[in-house]
Amino acid sequence: MSRDAGRLSLILLFAPFALWIGLLIILPQIGIGYISLREKVGINEYEFGFKNYADFAQAAVYRNTLFRTAWISILVTMLALVLGFPISYYIAKIARERSRAALFLMCLIPLWVSDLVRAYGWIVLLRETGVVSTALVSMGVINEPIEMLYNDVTVIIGLVYTVILFMIVPLVSTMQGMDDSLLEAGFNLGGSRLTVFRRIVVPYAMPGIVAGCIIVFMITAGSYLTPVLLGGKNSSWFTEQIYNQFITRYNWEAGATFGVLLLLFTSLVVWLGLRLTGQSLATTVAKDT
Numbered sequence: 001m002s003r004d005a006g007r008l009s010l011i012l013l014f015a016p017f018a019l020w021i022g023l024l025i026i027l028p029q030i031g032i033g034y035i036s037l038r039e040k041v042g043i044n045e046y047e048f049g050f051k052n053y054a055d056f057a058q059a060a061v062y063r064n065t066l067f068r069t070a071w072i073s074i075l076v077t078m079l080a081l082v083l084g085f086p087i088s089y090y091i092a093k094i095a096r097e098r099s100r101a102a103l104f105l106m107c108l109i110p111l112w113v114s115d116l117v118r119a120y121g122w123i124v125l126l127r128e129t130g131v132v133s134t135a136l137v138s139m140g141v142i143n144e145p146i147e148m149l150y151n152d153v154t155v156i157i158g159l160v161y162t163v164i165l166f167m168i169v170p171l172v173s174t175m176q177g178m179d180d181s182l183l184e185a186g187f188n189l190g191g192s193r194l195t196v197f198r199r200i201v202v203p204y205a206m207p208g209i210v211a212g213c214i215i216v217f218m219i220t221a222g223s224y225l226t227p228v229l230l231g232g233k234n235s236s237w238f239t240e241q242i243y244n245q246f247i248t249r250y251n252w253e254a255g256a257t258f259g260v261l262l263l264l265f266t267s268l269v270v271w272l273g274l275r276l277t278g279q280s281l282a283t284t285v286a287k288d289t
Contacts, residue, residue, distance in 0.1 A: 029263070035256035052257040062241060062258070066265060069238040072152065073220040074269070076159045080167040080216050081209065083160065088171035088208075089201070093178070104172070107165050115162060119229040122158050123149060150232035158226045163219050167212035174208030175201075210279045214270050221266045238262055 036053070038046040056062050091103050110118060125131050126148035133145040148154060182204070186196040202209075227237035238258065245255030274280060 032256045032259050035252055036260045038253050040253060052253050053261070055254070056257055056261060065236045065241055066238050066261065068236055069221055069262075070265060070269060072156065072159075073217050073266075076156055076163065076220045077167075077213050077217045079156070079160050080164045081213060084164050084167035084171060084212070085205075085209075088168045089175060091168075092172045092175035093180070093183075107168055110161065111165060115223075115225045116229075118162060119158060119226050122154070122161075122230055126154060149230060150235075152231070155227050155231045155235065155237075158230045159220050159223060162223070162226055163216045166215045166219060170208040170211040170215070171205060172208075174205050174211075178204050206277065206279065210274065210277055213273065217269065217273075218266055221262065 037048050037050070039049045039051045041047050087107070091100055095103055123130070127133070128145045128147040128149075130148070132148065133142075136142045137145055178201070182200055183196060186200045191199065222239060224237070224239040224243065227235045228240055231237065239262070242255050242258045242262070245251045245258060
């Protein structure tokens with residue numbers, strides 16, 4: 001009886017999670033994959049094949065947009081790591097116990113508002129008549145207002161600001177488990193700050209680094225609002241192409257194909273990253289910290 005009750009409790013505990021995974025992730029992905037294999041041959045007439053994927057391979061503009069999205073996402077990931085690592089190390093190993101919660105709360109503040117509000121906040125700051133341009137003119141740094149929006153730099157800044165928290169959280173969780181005696185031993189054995197950082201801190205934090213990079217890269221590659229609003233007409237982001245196919249052109253077959261290709265391509269990049277770092281999902285995002 002107790003064994004059956006335990007099994008029932010386990011089933012009831014994981015049932016909401018299983019339903020969430022099945023109904024909101026697995027089934028939609030299966031549906032998108034099914035639609036991507038349909039070839040429209042007439043009004044409400046379809047055949048199954050890979051013509052949609054062949055059309056994508058022949059369209060250079062879509063391929064270039066996918067590759068451009070990928071390399072900018074990788075750049076954003078690297079910038080988030082470079083900026084987030086010192087913050088994470090300070091919170092985990094230097095800050096006092098009482099101040100850690102306050103510092104973590106400060107990192108959470110941007111999540112209190114939506115992506116749309118944050119993007120418009122950058123627009124208010126960086127547009128031609130915005131706060132930054134007006135301040136530079138008043139200080140005599142520039143002679144006339146300049147437009148700082150609608151370029152890759154602005155898009156990258158907005159994306160880094162949006163995703164850096166998702167880099168900080170796994171890094172803090174990982175480095176909090178590092179014993180301070182490891183650092184003391186490194187210094188006692190004659191290691192410099194750079195040597196201790198390279199030989200002790202980075203290897204220990206590698207699971208958190210990889211986990212943060214995976215999360216940040218996937219979020220960045222799948223972002224829509226920030227690249228479109230901050231990049232304007234100059235934004236060539238792959239999710240915008242997916243939106244245009246679904247909503248503007250009503251071409252669900254092409255939109256589904258683009259969605260599948262984005263998922264496969266980003267998964268390939270993550271797999272390559274894991275192979276290059278010698279990590280695995282079991283030791284990163286699934287690590288018991």
